[in-house]
Amino acid sequence: MIPEKRGELRMLTLYKEKAPVSGVLFDMDGLVVDSEWMYSRFWREACMVYGFPMTKAQSLQMRSLNHTLGQKKLHALFGEKADYETIRKKRIELMDAYVLENGVAPKPGIFELLDALDARHIPRAVTSSSPQTRIRAYLEPLGLYHRFGTIVTAYDVPHGKPEPDIYLKGAQVLGLTPGSCLALEDSPSGILSASRAGCLSVVIPDQDQPDEDTLSRVYARADSLRDIIGLL
Template sequence: MIKAVIFDMDGLILDTEKLLVKYWCQAANEAGFPMRREHALNIRSLARKFAIPYLQGIFGEEFDYVKIRSRRMELMKQHISEHGLETKPGIAELLDYLDSKGIPAAIATATDIQRTEDYLGQVGLLGRFSRIVCAAMVENGKPKPDIYLYAAEQLGLPAGGCMALEDSPNGVRSASDAGCVTVMVPDLTQPDEELYSRIFAKADSLADVPEIIERINS
């Protein structure tokens, strides 16, 4: 029985993963490090404590994660100020469905609370979530399960009573290891054999999620 739904944000609710990939690569290359798309894809939703050794393992210890990340954030902020944010298809309909069923919605994101609230506010969705949990609120961010376990705790539910919606491999690993009913809604990465073993279902868009919930709860 699904009693709550926990959403990732970037790449699932907001069409921002393409910006993260683009501007991670630009910021790193400006600093003299030849980051490619595949490197940026691998750090989506990855907590800093795991991203730093991953990137320094590729580019060397001189890779200044904090400085390059700051530049990436600056580039993204400029892009968003000029072009705004786009939501992913089906989010409004899914939230309306959850409201109609009395199923609470929460956020579990690697993005900090200030930017999370700012982004959701910009697209008119801030008031649609009963809880917002960010990686800084737990000891270990994604791909560890802490953030989903804490989000479920905040909802007053066991993780197994929550559906987790994720678009990235690191997010899927986090949610599935927490014991959530995990549904992948791919954005820039399709599930491979490992991810298929972790998910309950794959949805082509958020608009397909109500049918999955109905199947489980019927």
């Protein structure tokens, strides 16, 4: 059941009473940079290379899943004959080649939001399933890498999303409690991770709209990163 909507700020919908915010935890793909669509595209292309036609809807089910769950999901879609490691390696190869030629764009509002956090002296961290090398490769050319106090990846914790480890670690390195941190996400798996950690989870839809199960877990829903300023 979707929680009762308590109020709206600009293009922001609150589902719970407004709470004080001491820190902000950012997913990266589809949230800080416009890269989530590439995962969808290149999962499909990689699967096709090995004879497994994947739909866009199926590719979106692979978002932000840790290694174990990603493998289970791929096997659920195509059976164990679909080798997860081989297909994932091809997806990374295709995606890296695209990014090398075309780069990655920032999501609208990221610079304004970071400026607002600076003005309010609010610490922030990236909490991403991507490896450190990819995070740096995507953020540094945009002048964003050094604007985050710290970077926490799925490789820094025992369990990746949708388990809560990455958000618990993100709050810890900022010296804050999870309940005092906004956790900004675009995917169901990420929202589940953040809500399990006890963060103030906010969904900012990217590739699709959140379903009722996802909305039942969130503190707020926003149309863009600019709207998050209304929560600070």
